[in-house]
Amino acid sequence: DTPAKILHTILLGVVKYYWGQTIWLLEKGKDFALFQTLLNSILADGLNIPKIQADYMCQYKGGLIGKHFKTLSQIMAFAVEGLVPADVLEAWLILGHLTVLLWHTEIDDVKSYTAELDVCINNFINITCKCSPSILILKPKFHFLLHLPFFIQRFGPVVLFSTERYEAYNAVFRACSIFSNRLTQSRDIAWSFTGIKAHCHWRVVEGFLYRQMDVCQSEGHAPYLGAPGNGGHGGITDQGYQRAG
Structure with a gap:
């Protein structure tokens, strides 16, 4: 079938x-x-x-x-x-x-x-x-x-x-494996996917950014974006953020 x-x-x-x-x-x-x-x-x-x-x-x-x-x-x-x-x-x-x-x-x-x-x-x-x-x-x-x-x-x-087009996601899984220390690959891959999921949740659900790119929805996002790599994942350069309104 x-x-x-x-x-x-x-x-x-x-x-x-x-x-x-x-x-x-x-x-x-x-x-x-x-x-x-x-x-x-x-x-x-x-x-x-x-x-x-x-x-x-x-x-x-x-x-x-x-x-x-x-x-x-x-x-x-x-x-x-x-x-x-x-x-x-x-x-x-x-x-x-x-x-x-x-x-x-x-x-x-x-x-x-x-x-x-x-x-x-x-x-x-x-x-x-x-x-x-x-x-x-x-x-x-x-x-x-x-x-x-x-x-x-x-x-x-x-x-x-x-379904072959979904095999393109193998590149993401392979990248998580490549950047692992190879000692506990399963754990490192799980952590990487957890970070990706958290970033998607912030980006899509909670982390709406205004056009000025220096105003964010909640004050809790500023520390998150200030962490190494988090802002870069969203295509955001290192700069200050403040609450909207």
Whole structure:
């Protein structure tokens, strides 16, 4: 009953599989250098990305992450035309369409949307049967695609129930561990999170600051802000505070 996650099912799943197969075909035909040149020549004006890291993606082709595969799913059809078999090119075209369909945060007509998505998924499965039939048996993520329309009808757009974005909070947890003395890490991490919670409580609930930045709501906040580091956490420079009114 757990919905499929698009990061691991799509980007780190089927897109990654086709990326590996395409790279193998390009290197076999000695066209990889030409492919890199074509990839560099693609304009990123129509994409919501700062830059297409073509040289990086070609140099580290075996260690790409989700954002790279999201970019590749949209531009590969333009870079590999004439360099790979027609079935592989068609697979990239369908993958680009599938990626656009899935990265929606709002669906106006769920019935028509899921019908279009179901057709796109079936087309992708069919073209995969032509490109590499054995991968449908070896990789279960192709089967997970068939359940996406049902998950969307039940939970909404896949972007909204994707939990991978919350993994960004791991950086906070890792920072608390790095700045620990490594003797009692659990205690140090707990203290760090306690301080973060206290600061959030002051910042959001009690510690309203006026625009003058030298007037605070309660006289109890002045000693708190005067403690080392507390004012800096809120982007406040060291200065005097006084009660409002």
